[in-house]
Amino acid sequence: MFLGFRASNRDITARKQAKQKLQKTERQSRDLIDNSLVGVFSSRYSTGEFVFVNDAMAGIYDFENPEHMMAEKAVANWKDPQKREQMLAAITKHGSVNNWNAEIITHTGHQRHVLFSAKFDDGIITGMVMDITKRVLAEADLKQSNERFQVSFEIANIAICLVDLDGQLIMVNDQMSKMFGYSKEELESMNVNSIAHPEDQNVSPQFIEQAISRKIDHKRFAKRYVHKNGNIIWGEVSSSVVRDDQGNSLYFLSYIMDITERKQAEVSLQISEGNLKKAQEVAHIGSWYLDLLENSLVFTDENYRIFGIPKGSPLTYEKFLETVHPEDRDYVDEKWRLAMKGEPYDIEHRLLVDNEVKWVKEKAELNYDHNGKAISGVGITQDITERKLARRELQDYSVAQVLRPVTTIAPVAYFSYDWELVREIPDRCICLLCFPCMRAHPG
Numbered sequence: 001m002f003l004g005f006r007a008s009n010r011d012i013t014a015r016k017q018a019k020q021k022l023q024k025t026e027r028q029s030r031d032l033i034d035n036s037l038v039g040v041f042s043s044r045y046s047t048g049e050f051v052f053v054n055d056a057m058a059g060i061y062d063f064e065n066p067e068h069m070m071a072e073k074a075v076a077n078w079k080d081p082q083k084r085e086q087m088l089a090a091i092t093k094h095g096s097v098n099n100w101n102a103e104i105i106t107h108t109g110h111q112r113h114v115l116f117s118a119k120f121d122d123g124i125i126t127g128m129v130m131d132i133t134k135r136v137l138a139e140a141d142l143k144q145s146n147e148r149f150q151v152s153f154e155i156a157n158i159a160i161c162l163v164d165l166d167g168q169l170i171m172v173n174d175q176m177s178k179m180f181g182y183s184k185e186e187l188e189s190m191n192v193n194s195i196a197h198p199e200d201q202n203v204s205p206q207f208i209e210q211a212i213s214r215k216i217d218h219k220r221f222a223k224r225y226v227h228k229n230g231n232i233i234w235g236e237v238s239s240s241v242v243r244d245d246q247g248n249s250l251y252f253l254s255y256i257m258d259i260t261e262r263k264q265a266e267v268s269l270q271i272s273e274g275n276l277k278k279a280q281e282v283a284h285i286g287s288w289y290l291d292l293l294e295n296s297l298v299f300t301d302e303n304y305r306i307f308g309i310p311k312g313s314p315l316t317y318e319k320f321l322e323t324v325h326p327e328d329r330d331y332v333d334e335k336w337r338l339a340m341k342g343e344p345y346d347i348e349h350r351l352l353v354d355n356e357v358k359w360v361k362e363k364a365e366l367n368y369d370h371n372g373k374a375i376s377g378v379g380i381t382q383d384i385t386e387r388k389l390a391r392r393e394l395q396d397y398s399v400a401q402v403l404r405p406v407t408t409i410a411p412v413a414y415f416s417y418d419w420e421l422v423r424e425i426p427d428r429c430i431c432l433l434c435f436p437c438m439r440a441h442p443g
Contacts, residue, residue: 039129045088045120048075060114060131062106072107079103079111091120113137159235159256165249167192167208179235179258181228197224197232204237211241212249222259234263284383290317291376292340306360306383308353325350325357339366340374348384359388 039057043050050057050073053066063069078084083102091097096119104112113136118127153160159176161169172187180187180195193201200223210216218240225233239254286303290296297315304311307323317336324332328349339345345366351358364379 039114039131040127041129042124042126043076045092045123045125048084049073050075051124057129060106060112060129061104062108062110069107077105079105087116091118091125095120159258161187161254161256163192163204163208163239163252163254165208165212165251167205170251176256179233179256180225195225197226200224204239207239208252211252214247214249217241217243232260233258234260286381287379288381289376289378292374293376303381306358306381307351323351323353325352339364339377342368342372345377345379357385358383359385 036054036056039060040052040054041050041057042052050069053061053069055066058064058066058069061069063072076084080103087097087100087102090100096117098117100116100118102114102116104114106112112131113133115130115132116127117130118125153171153173156173156175159179160173161176162171164170169187169190169192172184174184177184177187182190182195187195192204196204203221203223207216207219207221210219218238220236220238222234222236225235227233235256236259237254237256239252241252242250244250284302284306286306287300288303289298291298295316295318297317297320299307299309299315301311304313307320309315309319309323321329321333332347332349335343335345335347345362345364347363348359348361351360361382361384362379364377366374366377369375
């Protein structure tokens, strides 16, 4: 007998909404895992076989995608299996591990450095893997670079120092200690101006200020320092600012070469050049250098004066010949060409300077290449004009004194001479005076 039925209604809206919200959260979480740059995985504790991986994890092990990795039944292949056992022991004991450093072997045989963070539950290890290969290699390169720098820093035969932005010496090498006479510990407690000459204490701070304001990155300059014993040291400094990735100044790396001897030599050379210049002026002797390959002629100041050419004027061999007296030009050129073939160059000739005649004596030595070809010459020029004039005056007086009696004992004899040459003396006069040398050049 049918007695009827009983029905009831229950509102499950909240449960449905909760389920939908959970499903949405699961989808979001799955999307987050799938798109994560960090590898996410689940693997069996006993075998190491992966049961879930995301795209990033597949990429770390050099698989094309998670499906390919799962189809290959890939396992966590560590370079050092013993370290894997240590990690498994730790995760079993503590239930989880964080940032466990490991080296794995990928599907294609590559080696990668990774960090494991995982937890253990019911025979399954679930966690994340971060590929730190690039960072590890960069750190290794940096360490190696630092080691190389440290070795170079210490064994260098030049003073090297690191300077902070306030000019404080923060690191110096042994050579810098030897150069300044202080111990490394003493120097590293000092400022750059502590060892600078008082008159040069603004040099380094100026560069530091320019570098910090990004106006300059590198500078080379010379400055004076004071040794611990009080002696003055000349240093040639090459300094560069070291910046971070944003371009901010961190510190300065400076190399200092001791150039004290060079500076002393330069001073001595300047003194010698000054003395030589004065000596050349007094003796009326100039010097010159001719580069035959470039046809470039260099005169000293006194040589410019002797030839009547403005100081600093560019010179060539042809320019030199233009100053030679026209009547002597072929003679001088011929002597020079013979000298280029190995004959001595030691001559006297005239110059025509501002329509005035000068007499000079020139002597030169030539340099030759391995084939015997003249490539350069160095020589001196002496102004002998006064000597020539004095000599001719003396000869004029002597000839006049000797020939005066001839007009008495041989009135029919005829002679003539000029300053350059006694051109004619009749044989009769020569015989009477026993003076055959009168036909010779008086110069």
